[in-house]
Amino acid sequence: MTSAPLRARLATVVLLAGLALLPPVAAMIGDPYLVTLANRAVIYGLAAMALDLIMGYGRLVSFGHAAFFGLGAYTVGILSTHVMQGIPLAFGWNGSNEALIAWPLAMAVSAAYAAFVGVISLRTSGVYFIMITLAFAQMVYYLFVSLPAYGGQDGLSLWLRNTAAGVALDDRTGFYYLCLGVLVAVWALLTRMVNSRFGRVLQGCRENERRMRALGFRPMPYRLTAFVISGALTGLAGALVANHQEFVSPALMTWSQSGQFMVIVLLGGLASLVGPIYGAVALLVLEETLVSVTQHWQLVLGPVLVLAVLFFRGGLYGALSGRGGRQ
Amino acid sequence: MQLLLEQVLNGLQFGVTLLLMASGLTLVFGIMRLINLAHGSLFMVGAYVGATALAYTGSFLLGLAAGVAAAALTGMAMEALIIRRLYRRDHLDQVLATFGLILFFNELVRVVWGRQPLSMDTPAWLSGHVTVLPGVPYPSFRLAVIAVGVAVIALLYVLIMRTRVGMRIRAGASNREMIAALGVNIRLLYTLVFGFGACLAGLAGVMAAPFLAVQSGMGEDILILTFVVIVIGGIGSIRGAVAGALLVGVVDTLGRAYLPDLFALWLPPASAGTVGTALSSMAIYVLMAAVLAIRPQGLFGGAHD
Amino acid sequence: MTEAQAAAVPTFEARALYKRFGGLQATDGLSLALERGRVHALIGPNGAGKTTALAQLSGELRPDEGSIHLDGRDVTALDMPARARLGIARSFQITAVFESFTVRENVALAVQSRARHHFHFFGNAARDRRLTDTADAALEQVGLADAGGHRVAALAHGQKRQLEIAMALATEPQVLLLDEPMAGMGAAESEVVASLLERLRARYAVLLIEHDMDVVFRLADTLSVLVGGRLIASGPPGEVRDDPDVQAAYLQESF
Incomplete structure (x- = not known):
């Protein structure tokens, strides 16, 4: 819990400056697709950062965060579909295309499901927790696969991106900066949170649950709160990805999507919050590089992940801050 | 009534496949404290190699032998190269490393066998029907799968509980250092245990292949259901695995067969189909949630790890 | 002990605790009283049930029978966090700090x-x-x-x-339950903790589980000897030391 060394801070400044300067650079070299790619990394970094809150600071290994991601995305997709088709969603309400309504709702839906999953799964620990979170994500996946009203297996196209306070989010660069702003804001918020009284308790429960009980703390409410916050923020990332892709489908909720968030946290550095931003960028660069070499890029990515687990435990941010192993 | 019996048997057959998977996972977890996501990949390797060997030789038994052997060898190689470095790591590392292995194997089968799914035929000598009750014919092959599964699980139980090897395995689980001091080669023992779990996964893969599309990613669908079985039954308990597997197999099969019809009783046909299908694919997860709400440690589980 | 002190309700009291694990009677009718300003030492051979007793006092284990009272209030049904909040603090035999x-x-x-x-x-x-x-x-x-x-x-x-x-x-806290606070310490370190306890004792009701007999006799106002889950003697340390049962069961090895 000591602050990071200068080298790591500098690297973070460079990374964020790089992300901020990417659109003009991409325009200069005539490759606007770079912005679309980077936008993906920003959104996935946000989801992984939310996961790091519970995985890094609470040692709660959730293998089901794709459910919260997908629920957030579908909330935006469904609200938008009802507006476009003019079919009432509930209580005569036709849904909404306004981000100020849809995004908080996406967070609320994801938070509600996180509360349900959390109440059941947090009574267990270890591999149980991993398997239960995975199974509950799979349940939501199958639910949406078997809902033909919202596209079933094929998913749902957004006719339009959301508007934010009436302003359309169609501009590629504008939307990118909005996502980057959200990411930085969430980073600032979570950094404060892990250093607060609440964060201390969460980390104490990670270190030694029995000791915490002897001091008068019951871990469950703290863990559940962190789990719900994490789910809500992952839902926000889902709302962003729906707008980014202008399309939502059950693919957002697959187990491999959950795995990908975990990989991003690992590559970036567990229990660092900023690490997932590194991890998301690194994974994207790695994937794009491999894809350009071979169509069977996962044949390489898989072993790279294995090696990273075995020999690169602190992740990128851990290496930068001289923290080879894990806390 | 006739249909119900048939569906229950289908459920049992599915349950047996899950049980073979769950026993391997539970064995490896119970002894080495390792959670192996790539267990589903071994199932897939068994199915692919089995289907291919059958296509070349025309013999189902050769296909079965090849599938099981391939899964076992793949498993032992996996253990020797990577898995054994993970025994002393936390579960997060185990999950991430074996997640990497899944990506590798799923792509590998695409490279070797292409993107088109394979299909596997049931052997001619098991393609008939057996009359299980007067007026209820049931496919011989499905019945054979149930029989083989039951036999293998019985054998496993005897092996673990009644033999010297089983005793070593159980001792290895409780005290590595002591058993190592007695001159048992723990490394080799672990490789063999892992290989044995892989055998069971391969067997499950070959026996399930005629009912499934043999394709990349097929292992993960079954893996997740296996997790549900283990969670419901209670981890590390063979009795729990049996109860969980049969429960999940039967509930899933019956749910898919009857829930849409059930909802048609009070919902208009169109939405009954939708709701019924949605709920039937969610049925086992709802079952899992219900079991956990009452018994967080599963039906037969003890303390958590 | 003056009459006024004797009549006062003890700060923390265990009444006839029983705890069985399978065939083992780990706690067999244990009664203890702790008072503010006094150190009650609990000794006994390994496996006597000291840690099991402490687990019941702190709320980590629920006794099969018997009750536990803090300032006269029955806290038997409360778990460890709830008791901790009421002022029952414990330390662990194996160091349990946040690394x-x-x-x-x-x-x-x-x-x-x-x-x-x-x-x-x-x-x-x-x-x-x-x-x-x-x-x-x-x-x-x-x-x-x-x-x-x-x-x-x-x-x-x-x-x-x-x-x-x-x-x-x-x-x-009001009550300090200390599980071998000197475990694994050298003589100099032990002395630091012993003199610390000497300074602190006035403000707390202390239960001290300890193997080091020099420390026990230096600090304890009351000494209880636990053997097989049962107290075989309890009283002023000098008397307990001379008790023939205690000598037979336990202390002969230590003196």
Whole structure:
């Protein structure tokens, strides 16, 4: 819990400056697709950062965060579909295309499901927790696969991106900066949170649950709160990805999507919050590089992940801050 | 009534496949404290190699032998190269490393066998029907799968509980250092245990292949259901695995067969189909949630790890 | 003991506790009373059930029979966190501090357990004077005033034991349940903790489980001997030492 060394801070400044300067650079070299790619990394970094809150600071290994991601995305997709088709969603309400309504709702839906999953799964620990979170994500996946009203297996196209306070989010660069702003804001918020009284308790429960009980703390409410916050923020990332892709489908909720968030946290550095931003960028660069070499890029990515687990435990941010192993 | 019996048997057959998977996972977890996501990949390797060997030789038994052997060898190689470095790591590392292995194997089968799914035929000598009750014919092959599964699980139980090897395995689980001091080669023992779990996964893969599309990613669908079985039954308990597997197999099969019809009783046909299908694919997860709400440690589980 | 003291309700009292694990009667009718300002030492051979007894007193285990009272209030049904909040603090036989925290952060967490407000999400706990000042005071008490900023991993074994005690004190308890606070310490470190307990004793009701007989006879006002889950003797240390049953069952090895 000591602050990071200068080298790591500098690297973070460079990374964020790089992300901020990417659109003009991409325009200069005539490759606007770079912005679309980077936008993906920003959104996935946000989801992984939310996961790091519970995985890094609470040692709660959730293998089901794709459910919260997908629920957030579908909330935006469904609200938008009802507006476009003019079919009432509930209580005569036709849904909404306004981000100020849809995004908080996406967070609320994801938070509600996180509360349900959390109440059941947090009574267990270890591999149980991993398997239960995975199974509950799979349940939501199958639910949406078997809902033909919202596209079933094929998913749902957004006719339009959301508007934010009436302003359309169609501009590629504008939307990118909005996502980057959200990411930085969430980073600032979570950094404060892990250093607060609440964060201390969460980390104490990670270190030694029995000791915490002897001091008068019951871990469950703290863990559940962190789990719900994490789910809500992952839902926000889902709302962003729906707008980014202008399309939502059950693919957002697959187990491999959950795995990908975990990989991003690992590559970036567990229990660092900023690490997932590194991890998301690194994974994207790695994937794009491999894809350009071979169509069977996962044949390489898989072993790279294995090696990273075995020999690169602190992740990128851990290496930068001289923290080879894990806390 | 006739249909119900048939569906229950289908459920049992599915349950047996899950049980073979769950026993391997539970064995490896119970002894080495390792959670192996790539267990589903071994199932897939068994199915692919089995289907291919059958296509070349025309013999189902050769296909079965090849599938099981391939899964076992793949498993032992996996253990020797990577898995054994993970025994002393936390579960997060185990999950991430074996997640990497899944990506590798799923792509590998695409490279070797292409993107088109394979299909596997049931052997001619098991393609008939057996009359299980007067007026209820049931496919011989499905019945054979149930029989083989039951036999293998019985054998496993005897092996673990009644033999010297089983005793070593159980001792290895409780005290590595002591058993190592007695001159048992723990490394080799672990490789063999892992290989044995892989055998069971391969067997499950070959026996399930005629009912499934043999394709990349097929292992993960079954893996997740296996997790549900283990969670419901209670981890590390063979009795729990049996109860969980049969429960999940039967509930899933019956749910898919009857829930849409059930909802048609009070919902208009169109939405009954939708709701019924949605709920039937969610049925086992709802079952899992219900079991956990009452018994967080599963039906037969003890303390958590 | 004066009559007034004898008549007072003890601060913390266990009445006829029984606890069975399968065929083993781990606690067999154990009764104990702790009073503020006094140290009650509990000794017994290994496997006598001392740690099981402490687990029941702290709320980690529920006794099969019997009851536990704090200031006359029945707390038998309360779990460990609930009892901790009422002022029953314990230390652990095996050092249980938060390794990735600094020394001050460890104690601050204990202070926080008393202060509540855990659902503060944004204030920086490291700059929260209400936490750090109290934590520093507890560290001062145990003689770790200079180590506040150190990482726990950098502490010597004896210092970690001192930190354990500081954390227990920081919860502002009435009752201190200490499970072998000198375990694994050298003579010099032991002396630091013993004199610390001597200074602290006036303010707490202390139960001391300890193997070091010199420490026990130096600190204890009451000495109880536990064998096979049962108290075979309890009273002033001098009398207990001379009790023939105790000599036979246990102390002959130690003296």
